Amino acid sequence: MPTIKFYLREHLLPPGRPTAPNQAVYGPSHLVRLRLIRVLTGMGHLSIAAVRDVLRALDDPEVAAVELYAILGRARDTRRVTTEPVAPPAAHAHVNALLERCSWRVALQEPQRDLLAQAAATLGGAELDALAVTAEQLVSRLLELLPADPAPWSAQPSDRMTVITRLVTLDAAFDALRRLAVEHHLTVCASRRTVAAS
Structure with missing residues (x-):
């Protein structure tokens, strides 16, 4: 798993406040961003380059919610060959x-x-x-399951990151639940056929 130093080197995470030559303090906004990066690279299966594009859009307050979601969608579509x-x-x-x-x-x-x-x-x-x-x-x-107030889509980057983190997580959870439900129903159908045949 990539480390915080890797994310810093890749310019995905801003530097913390230096406290010593090899030490820095990171605030709550760093934690929100780190959580989003891990969700995007983990559950979202995005490349580092795609994560960089999403973060760049998140940091730009001029990027509207629909455009931000489209950028996220394009980043996810690059996985599909x-x-x-x-x-x-x-x-x-x-x-x-x-x-x-x-x-x-x-x-x-x-x-x-x-x-x-x-x-x-x-x-x-x-x-x-x-x-x-x-x-x-x-x-x-x-x-x-997302905030009802549209403000987080256009407010501070940390608020927008929280919304995107939840959206990607909900999407991954829904996909997993859908697949598990299909597996369950196929298993039930197969069991019924086995019982009927015996």
Whole structure:
């Protein structure tokens, strides 16, 4: 695991207040930033370069919440290496229509649109429509676990770091719970088939 010295060398963590030639004191804002760095590199699986981009955006008070989330999303998308063919225009049209029906305001260049178009080409449209309804409900619940006041998105960097830390952690927890739930239900189905066959 990288040390604080490594984070200092990589300019991810600002220096503390020197107290001796080889010692420094770090304050609460350092701890918040350190926690975020560890969440981004751990649960978020981001590279050091991607973490640097996210932190740069967090430190800029002019970067709005939606732009900050987009930067985080792009940083996470760099992990995905795909050899999937480009989805056909009909699949992209279905995704565009779906997002319009949902009234979701999503940038045209959002990489998740391409991912959804690939899924639409493989699965068909009905499955995506049902998933979109479920996603809307789940995200509404997830956002209830974040601060209701929008101020932390635009306030001090430490407040914004706390919100991003919670968001990445909730996202990782949701993904883990979803996978565990699928495993559970597949196990239950297999057990029922075994009992029925005996």
